[in-house]
Amino acid sequence: MEFIYYFGEVFTFWSFSLLLLGTIFGLILGATPGLSPTMAVALAIPFTFKLEPAQGLILLGALYTSTVAGGAVSAILLKIPGAPANIATTLDGHAMAQKGEGARALQVSFLASLFGGVIGVLLLIFLTPILAQWALAFGPSESFWVAILGVTIIGTLGGGSVVKGLLAGCIGLWLSTIGFDDILGTQRFIFHSSLSGGINIIAALIGLFAIPQVISMFAKGRQTQDMEVIDVKPHSLFKSVREVFSSVRALGIGTTVGSIIGLIPGVGGQIAGLVAYDQSKNFSPDRKRFGKGHPEGVIAAESANNAMVGPSLVPLLTLSIPGSPTAAVLLGGLIIHGIFPGPNIFRDYPAVVWPFINSMLIGQVLMCIFGLAIAGYAARIARVPPHIMAAIVLTLAIFGSYSVQTSMNDVYVMMILGVGMYFLERYGYSAAPLVLGLILGPIAEGNFVEGSMIANAQNGVATYFLMGTLNLVLILMVVASISYSVWLELRSSKTGLPS
Amino acid sequence: MKKLLAGAAIVLAAITGTAQAESHANYPDRPVMMVVSYGAGGATDFQARIVTMTAGNKDALGMPIAILNKPGAGGRVGWNWFATQAEADGYTLSAYNVPHFIAQSIKGGVEYSTDSFEPIANWGADPAVFVVAADSKFNSMADVVDFAKANPGKLTFSGAGLFVGHHIAALQLEKAADVKLAYIPNKKGGAGAMKAVVAGEVLGGVNNLSDAFRAREAGTVKILGVFDLERNSFMDDVPTMKEQGFNIDNASVNFRGVMVPKGTPQGVIEKLAATVPSMFENGRVAKRMKAGGSPMAIMNREEVQAMWAKRQATLEELLAGL
Numbered sequence: 159m160e161f162i163y164y165f166g167e168v169f170t171f172w173s174f175s176l177l178l179l180g181t182i183f184g185l186i187l188g189a190t191p192g193l194s195p196t197m198a199v200a201l202a203i204p205f206t207f208k209l210e211p212a213q214g215l216i217l218l219g220a221l222y223t224s225t226v227a228g229g230a231v232s233a234i235l236l237k238i239p240g241a242p243a244n245i246a247t248t249l250d251g252h253a254m255a256q257k258g259e260g261a262r263a264l265q266v267s268f269l270a271s272l273f274g275g276v277i278g279v280l281l282l283i284f285l286t287p288i289l290a291q292w293a294l295a296f297g298p299s300e301s302f303w304v305a306i307l308g309v310t311i312i313g314t315l316g317g318g319s320v321v322k323g324l325l326a327g328c329i330g331l332w333l334s335t336i337g338f339d340d341i342l343g344t345q346r347f348i349f350h351s352s353l354s355g356g357i358n359i360i361a362a363l364i365g366l367f368a369i370p371q372v373i374s375m376f377a378k379g380r381q382t383q384d385m386e387v388i389d390v391k392p393h394s395l396f397k398s399v400r401e402v403f404s405s406v407r408a409l410g411i412g413t414t415v416g417s418i419i420g421l422i423p424g425v426g427g428q429i430a431g432l433v434a435y436d437q438s439k440n441f442s443p444d445r446k447r448f449g450k451g452h453p454e455g456v457i458a459a460e461s462a463n464n465a466m467v468g469p470s471l472v473p474l475l476t477l478s479i480p481g482s483p484t485a486a487v488l489l490g491g492l493i494i495h496g497i498f499p500g501p502n503i504f505r506d507y508p509a510v511v512w513p514f515i516n517s518m519l520i521g522q523v524l525m526c527i528f529g530l531a532i533a534g535y536a537a538r539i540a541r542v543p544p545h546i547m548a549a550i551v552l553t554l555a556i557f558g559s560y561s562v563q564t565s566m567n568d569v570y571v572m573m574i575l576g577v578g579m580y581f582l583e584r585y586g587y588s589a590a591p592l593v594l595g596l597i598l599g600p601i602a603e604g605n606f607v608e609g610s611m612i613a614n615a616q617n618g619v620a621t622y623f624l625m626g627t628l629n630l631v632l633i634l635m636v637v638a639s640i641s642y643s644v645w646l647e648l649r650s651s652k653t654g655l656p657s
Numbered sequence: 658m659k660k661l662l663a664g665a666a667i668v669l670a671a672i673t674g675t676a677q678a679e680s681h682a683n684y685p686d687r688p689v690m691m692v693v694s695y696g697a698g699g700a701t702d703f704q705a706r707i708v709t710m711t712a713g714n715k716d717a718l719g720m721p722i723a724i725l726n727k728p729g730a731g732g733r734v735g736w737n738w739f740a741t742q743a744e745a746d747g748y749t750l751s752a753y754n755v756p757h758f759i760a761q762s763i764k765g766g767v768e769y770s771t772d773s774f775e776p777i778a779n780w781g782a783d784p785a786v787f788v789v790a791a792d793s794k795f796n797s798m799a800d801v802v803d804f805a806k807a808n809p810g811k812l813t814f815s816g817a818g819l820f821v822g823h824h825i826a827a828l829q830l831e832k833a834a835d836v837k838l839a840y841i842p843n844k845k846g847g848a849g850a851m852k853a854v855v856a857g858e859v860l861g862g863v864n865n866l867s868d869a870f871r872a873r874e875a876g877t878v879k880i881l882g883v884f885d886l887e888r889n890s891f892m893d894d895v896p897t898m899k900e901q902g903f904n905i906d907n908a909s910v911n912f913r914g915v916m917v918p919k920g921t922p923q924g925v926i927e928k929l930a931a932t933v934p935s936m937f938e939n940g941r942v943a944k945r946m947k948a949g950g951s952p953m954a955i956m957n958r959e960e961v962q963a964m965w966a967k968r969q970a971t972l973e974e975l976l977a978g979l
Contacts, residue, residue, distance in 0.1 A: 200697035204706065207945075294856040338730030340844045342819060345766055354737060355729030423852065424845060478868075478875055479852045483696070486848065490703045493871070496948035500875020564725060604844035612859060615813045615839035 160504075161283055164512035168520055173216050176209070177517050180220030181524045185532075187221075188228020191364050192558025194241040195225040196483040203491050211495035211507075215514035218491050220521040222484060223467055227271040227525050230460055234263045235539050236551055238368045238558075242359060242428045242597055243463040245590055246435035248367060250448060250455030257451050258391050260537030265398035266453050267460045268529035273402070274413045274461030275522040278468030281417055283515060286472055286504075289421055293473040293481065296422045298609030299623045303632035304422060305602035308429045310639040311436040312591040319586065320647040326587045330595020333357050333575075340600075341607055352567035361559040361568035362575055362596055366589040368555040369576020375548035392534060401453060408454040411438040412461030420466025423473050423481035428597050432590070434462030440642065468518070475499050475511065684747055684925050685720040691915065692743070692751040694735025696728040700783070700847065700865065700951070701913060705752045707945045708780045708937050717936040718929075722750070731818050732757055733767050740769035745918040747925035750777070755912040755965065760820040760972050771969055772919065775926055776961035778933040779914035781946070782954035784885035784907065785826040786869045786895065787814075788854055788878040789861045798882045798901045801861060805836040813839045815850035815862040820976075823850070823863040826884040826909035828975050833903040854878060865911065866891060867950045884909045891952060908971045912954070914961060930958040 167173060180202075187198040198221050206214030229240025234251035247267065254263035281289065296304070312327035314320065336347040337356025348354050402409065415434040419425070438458035439448040448455050471488070473479040478499040480486035492499055497507050504511055542550070559572040579589055613622030623629065691709060695701045702724065709722040727735035736751070736758050743749040753774065762770040789795045795804070805812040816823030819842045827840040843849040847865050854862040855877045863884075864872075870891050872878045880895045885907045888897060898905040915933055917926060936942075937955045946953050956964065 196697070204710075207710070294852075297853075297856060297858040338733050340730060340818070341842050343731065343733065343761065343764065343766060351737070351741075355727075355734035424849070473852075477852070477855060477877060478871060479855065480848055486699070487697055489848075490697075490699075493949045494703070494707070494945065498871040498874050498950070500871070500877065502875070563727060565727070600844075608841060608844060611839070611841050612813050615811050615841075 160508065161512045161516060164508070165516050167212060167509070167513040168216065168516050173213055173513065173517070176213055176217045177220045177521060178524065180217045181224045181521055182528060184221040184224025185228040185231070185525065185528055188225035188240050189231035190558065191232050191236070191238040191240055191368070191554050192360055192561050193225075194360055194484075194562075195222055195229075195243075196241075196487055197562075198222075198225045199484055199491070200487045203487065203494065206491060207494070211497060212510045212513045214491065214495060215510060216517040218488060219514050219518040220524075222488070223275060223464070223518050223521045224525040226464055226467055227268065227275070227460070227529060229463075230267045230271065230456075231264065231529075231536060232554075234267060234456070235260055235536060236368070236554070237371055238551070238555070239363055242363065242593070243431050243466070244459075245363070245593055246431040246459035246462075247456055249435065249459075249590060250450075250452050251459075253449065253451035254453065254456070255537065255540055258540065259393065259451065260540050261391070261534050262393035262398060262401075262453065263456055264533035264537060265393060265395060265530055266402055267456050268526045268533065269398060269402040270409060270412065270457040270461040271464040271529075272522050272526035273409055274416055274463070274465035275467060275525075276519065277413050278417050278420070278465040279515060279519045279522065280468070282468035282471055282475075286476055289469060289472045290476040290501075293421050293423055293479075294477070295628055296425075298605040298612065299626070300628050300632060301422065301425055302602055302605040302609055302623065303629060303636065304419075304425050305598045305605065307632060307636050307639060308425075308433065308594065308598045309602065310636055310643070311433060312594050314440070314643050314646065315432065315436060315588075315591050315594065320643050322585075322587050323591045326582070326589075326592040327595040329582075330592040330597075331599040332595075333362070333592075334596045334599030335603075340604065352570065355567075357571055357575075357596065358559075358562055358568050359593075359597060360562045361572045363593055364555050364559050365572035365574070365576035366579045366593055368551050369573065370580040370583050370589070372548045372552045372555070373577070373580045375544040375551070378544050395530060402457055405454050405457050407441060408438045408457040409461050411441065412458040413465045416462030416465030417469045419462075421469040421472060421481070423479060425601055428601075429594070430466045431459040431463040432594060435459045464522070475503050476501055682924075684928055685718055687748065688720050689718065689722045689747070690725050690749050691722050692725050692727055692735055692739050692749065694727055694729075694732035694739075694752070694754070697726050699728075700867065701752055701754060702726060703949065704781055704913060704946065704951050707949070707951075708942055710945075711936055711939045711942060714936075714939075717932055717939075731761070731821065733761055736761075737768045739918060740773040743918050745920035745922075747917060747921055747929065750915050750917055750929075753912075753914055753916045754821075755914075756825050756908065756968050756972055757821045757911075759965065759968050760825065760976060763969075763972055763976050764820050771965050774916040775919055775921060776958055776965060777915040777917060777926070777929045778937065778958060779912055779954060779956035779961050779964070780937045781911075781913040782952055783822075783911040783913070784866045784883050784889060784952075785822050785863050785909045785911070786866050786883050787826075787830075787861060787881045788851070788864050788869050788872070789881060790854055790857055791877055791879055793861070793879060795861065795881065796879070798898065798903065801881065802834045802836055802903075804860075805834070805838055809837045810839055812836075812861070813841055813859040815841045815843050815853040815859045816864070817847040817850050818842045818844075822909045822911040823847075825972065825975060826863045826905075829884065829905045829909060830898070830903065832975075833898070833905050851878075863909075866952065870950045889952060891950065906971075908968065908975070912956075912961075912964065914956070926958075 187193045229244040233239045233244040233247040237252040412434040416430045419430040473481045474485040613619045712722040739751045
């Protein structure tokens with residue numbers, strides 16, 4: 159309970175000002191498409207040079223937590239996920255916003271974020287030694303199976319036909335192979351030098367989600383004379399609070415899945431939201447409402463991606479192993495102040511580490527308060543007429559994809575993928591499984607290649623990938639997930655209803 | 658007519674010549690950009706930000722240096738861009754990593770070689786070290802090599818990738834000890850390779866001295882040897898490979914520094930070569946680098962040119978069999 163002594167540190171004038179500043183900027187940066195949590199933290203590190211270590215880390219911690227939550231704003235209102243973590247939020251969140259329930263979606267999202275985030279940080283505080291061992295249990299073979307488990311949810315994710323979901327996933331997997339192979343340096347599908355770095359995930363995310371919308375908004379603007387104005391319903395905060403905390407199933411699944419998957423180095427953060435969304439959909443009695451603006455979808459996704467924040471720092475703080483790109487940037491921030499993470503970090507630097515963790519706890523609360531305060535105003539964005547909205551989204555999409563690596567190549571890739579996705583959507587394919595393929599492809603491939611090299615020096619590939627308790631548990635989960643998709647498809651073809 | 662033209666040409670050359678000389682005198686009159694071919698937060702990015710933080714001082718360039726990350730494919734994306742697209746006007750610099758870019762250019766498939774760039778100065782040298790998990794039964798390089806001799810091809814050890822310093826060190830070890838080893842390149846770079854060692858996925862690993870130093874402080878690894886000519890001041894208890902009977906030089910040491918594209922005006926190169934090394938010597942820079950466990954090695958343009966040429970020859974020989 160040592161951490162309680164260090165709460166005072168957070169409430170000094172400077173620390174608290176930095177915490178406020180980090181939270182507000184984090185929400186704004188997170189809500190801007192293309193500015194991912196990783197980038198927000200990287201941009202802030204030079205500012206921490208001038209600060210005391212504890213204060214510098216308070217700023218970074220606040221930024222990390224609030225950018226993750228802020229990503230939900232653009233996911234819900236504009237259907238542009240700020241980062242891969244927010245993909246699942248678009249599915250129901252944007253559908254709610256289109257029904258005029260943007261305020262409700264945002265309130266629900268921030269409250270679920272608060273719940274998941276606090277639980278995640280509490281896990282970090284109390285269970286770090288146990289969790290660190292768990293993180294190390296995931297070697298190449300286990301990480302490969304986790305990625306495959308992620309691939310299996312592709313079929314059920316889109317909400318439409320399983321076959322079309324799988325096809326879209328395959329396109330995503332193929333796109334992920336473009337560029338120099340990271341291990342051998344082989345060139346794959348590089349038809350033009352601008353593709354040599356592969357397809358940037360953030361740029362692809364923006365293109366696949368935003369551009370089809372922009373095109374259909376422009377088309378709509380021409381068809382209709384009178385703009386149909388969405389009636390933006392205000393929503394009482396009390397009702398949202400009751401709604402979130404009575405959705406025990408979605409909140410429980412989101413938080414559990416988020417904190418367990420978030421711990422796996424290199425895999426977690428990207429897919430925690432999607433896996434949690436898929437699971438709470440599968441376990442829900444009214445799974446048909448998912449994808450059409452069901453608050454439970456938002457609750458599961460957002461509680462999961464914030465629950466991930468705390469545990470994702472466990473391998474970083476105790477083993478000096480960054481589990482995610484953002485954690486890698488934070489490691490730089492720690493080292494620059496002469497703090498070397500390791501098993502003794504809590505003993506050697508308590509005056510720095512505890513204020514940092516405490517600030518994430520308080521940051522969650524501040525983030526929720528600010529988020530709720532702006533929710534009502536932000537939701538009014540739905541009243542903007544489609545043709546103006548299309549111009550705004552297009553501007554944000556270009557700005558966002560350019561700013562990822564300050565490169566026009568990413569803008570071209572974003573536009574081409576987006577236009578392609580517009581036509582695919584007209585034929586009933588959706589963007590979420592495609593993006594999932596793009597994200598999981600390199601994870602599955604990299605771990606397979608690494609694992610098979612180790613296996614060849616030991617007892618062969620089959621033993622390496624198919625033996626061991628954790629491998630077997632994961633394989634069983636893969637089989638269950640595939641069987642479930644097949645069963646759904648068979649049932650829907652029998653009854654003639656879409657699954 | 659010919660005379661007239663020749664005369665005009667001479668006058669023109671004189672005018673443009675002086676104009677150029679004048680513009681170099683003012684260089685730099687706007688902020689300078691430096692490309693880093695690795696992602697934000699990595700060791701190269703992190704060090705590049707520290708060593709350039711005093712660029713805006715009057716006694717340095719007098720203009721700030723902004724870092725631009727162009728990561729991908731082990732640095733190939735950034736260096737390809739730098740060799741083919743960057744303007745050679747002195748306002749676009751790049752960080753280099755030797756032996757990485759030289760080894761990649763020997764392997765082929767990229768649009769650069771040592772002839773595409775002009776070195777300015779070197780700031781850091783991070784030797785490779787051999788690490789094993791803290792609870793490993795190996796306590797010296799002799800233990801490792803004995804195991805490998807008894808089990809050819811079964812000694813798995815990780816490193817940051819192919820055609821990077823760690824891979825070169827691995828090849829040198831195989832050659833010097835005359836054993837067959839199983840080098841496992843990690844897709845997530847040095848951090849991923851270190852995780853593989855700590856988690857027991859592999860029996861050992863080649864890693865950066867700076868990262869290994871921190872891991873040893875944290876109590877997760879043992880360091881068995883340094884792939885360098887001399888012991889390192891960060892860990893003077895760890896013997897070099899040569900001391901342990903393996904004929905290995907410093908070809909795998911990861912040198913980091915600043916370069917410009919070929920074709921950059923000579924005046925600009927001279928100005929940079931004169932000011933950048935002293936910028937690296939700034940006390941604030943040294944303090945930050947030491948706190949981060951990053952060994953510095955400041956070298957001027959001539960020294961870097963000699964080092965590049967030497968690496969080119971060594972690497973051509975080492976990689977010939979691959």
